[in-house]
Amino acid sequence: MSKPIVSVVGAGNVGEHVANILAINGIADVRMFDLARKTENKVFEVVKGKALDIKQMAISLGKDVNVEGFTVTPEGEGYEALEGSDIIVVTAGFPRRPGMSRDDLLSKNVGIIKVISERIKQYAPNSIVIVVSNPVDVMTYAAFKLTGFEKNRVLGMAGVLDTARFKTFLAEELNVSVKSINAYVLGGHGDDMVPVLTASNVAGIPLTDLIEQDRLNEIVERTKFGGGEIVNLMGTSAYHAPGSSAAYMVEAILKDRKEIMPCSVYLEDDDAKYYEADDIYIGVPAKLGKNGVESIEKIPLSEEERENWKKSVESVKAGINRIKELNLI
Numbered sequence: 498m499s500k501p502i503v504s505v506v507g508a509g510n511v512g513e514h515v516a517n518i519l520a521i522n523g524i525a526d527v528r529m530f531d532l533a534r535k536t537e538n539k540v541f542e543v544v545k546g547k548a549l550d551i552k553q554m555a556i557s558l559g560k561d562v563n564v565e566g567f568t569v570t571p572e573g574e575g576y577e578a579l580e581g582s583d584i585i586v587v588t589a590g591f592p593r594r595p596g597m598s599r600d601d602l603l604s605k606n607v608g609i610i611k612v613i614s615e616r617i618k619q620y621a622p623n624s625i626v627i628v629v630s631n632p633v634d635v636m637t638y639a640a641f642k643l644t645g646f647e648k649n650r651v652l653g654m655a656g657v658l659d660t661a662r663f664k665t666f667l668a669e670e671l672n673v674s675v676k677s678i679n680a681y682v683l684g685g686h687g688d689d690m691v692p693v694l695t696a697s698n699v700a701g702i703p704l705t706d707l708i709e710q711d712r713l714n715e716i717v718e719r720t721k722f723g724g725g726e727i728v729n730l731m732g733t734s735a736y737h738a739p740g741s742s743a744a745y746m747v748e749a750i751l752k753d754r755k756e757i758m759p760c761s762v763y764l765e766d767d768d769a770k771y772y773e774a775d776d777i778y779i780g781v782p783a784k785l786g787k788n789g790v791e792s793i794e795k796i797p798l799s800e801e802e803r804e805n806w807k808k809s810v811e812s813v814k815a816g817i818n819r820i821k822e823l824n825l826i
């Protein structure tokens with residue numbers, strides 16, 4: 498039986514881990530796209546090598562999946578094989594280095610997203626697009642505008658990752674399984690992200706009843722700077738948890754799971770009114786199923802959380818205004 502097709506554009510650290518997990522889980526055939534790597538004497542088609550290697554890895558685990566690599570150019574040549582993709586995960590672009598913020602990547606990465614979005618529109622007009630490239634809320638907004646797709650078919654990955662970090666620290670602190678933890682990190686994927694304590698609990702018991710306030714504040718701060726912690730340790734940004742988080746979203750859509758998870762989604766109308774943010778991509782709980790984003794949930798926020806939320810909205814808005822000023826969308 499033929500499998501769904503998931504394309505991964507940008508087969509660097511994150512992209513290859515997305516491909517890796519999808520192939521190991523055997524749930525989709527994977528097409529990977531990336532630039533050639535040029536040295537003085539030779540041009541390497543690294544993406545084709547990575548695809549072959551990942552396919553052989555899956556086969557070694559008894560999985561019948563197809564994984565193919567395609568070399569593309571920065572100008573947008575080589576994307577024909579996007580045709581037929583059910584989902585496209587966009588992981589192309591520069592990662593940050595120590596000392597940088599995600600927003601420092603904005604002007605370089607938006608040009609990359611522009612070319613890729615145009616090719617997605619051309620070759621895979623019915624696909625669902627999950628953007629990972631940073632600053633992710635702004636890049637997802639750009640992909641939404643540039644593809645012209647309906648809002649349910651363009652979303653960004655961040656909240657699943659930020660929430661996984663929060664849950665990691667809570668599970669360690671309380672010595673409980675992650676399965677007993679309900680937690681949400683919402684807002685933009687930046688230093689202003691909002692771990693929502695009022696909606697987070699362990700077996701229904703509020704975190705504030707389980708952890709001293711000062712210690713809880715430390716955990717919240719560590720979560721908010723969780724990406725930076727890894728950048729400072731590795732010299733580049735995380736890719737195992739980001740790869741698995743994006744793959745988790747892909748699987749929820751392919752399997753029509755109707756699972757609610759925090760995703761960067763487009764807010765307008767009723768949702769914009771509730772979240773006090775219009776014409777923006779930002780992290781809120783969203784139900785994922787075969788149509789992509791099937792609904793947006795209105796999570797209750799305390800007064801303090803709403804104030805923090807507003808700050809996060811302002812940060813994302815500033816990024817969106819910057820790309821508007823660059824006349825790229």
Ligand SMILES: NC(=O)c1ccc[n+]([C@@H]2O[C@H](COP(=O)([O-])OP(=O)(O)OC[C@H]3O[C@@H](n4cnc5c(N)ncnc54)[C@H](O)[C@@H]3O)[C@@H](O)[C@H]2O)c1
Nearest residue numbers: 507508509510511571589590591592629630631633654739
């Ligand atoms: N949203 C999140 O939570 C999250 C998490 C981790 C990383 N990221 C972001 O994902 C992006 C990728 O991170 P990474 O660690 O994989 O970086 P990486 O440098 O390892 O990989 C990026 C890949 O993109 C490719 N690329 C660059 N320009 C391209 C173009 N014009 N067309 C096609 N491919 C192109 C590069 O060749 C490279 O292989 C970064 O922007 C990073 O900040 C986001």
Ligand SMILES: O=C(O)C[C@H](O)C(=O)O
Nearest residue numbers: 593599631724725734735
């Ligand atoms: O921290 C980064 O720059 C990458 C990513 O956004 C992350 O949170 O790991």
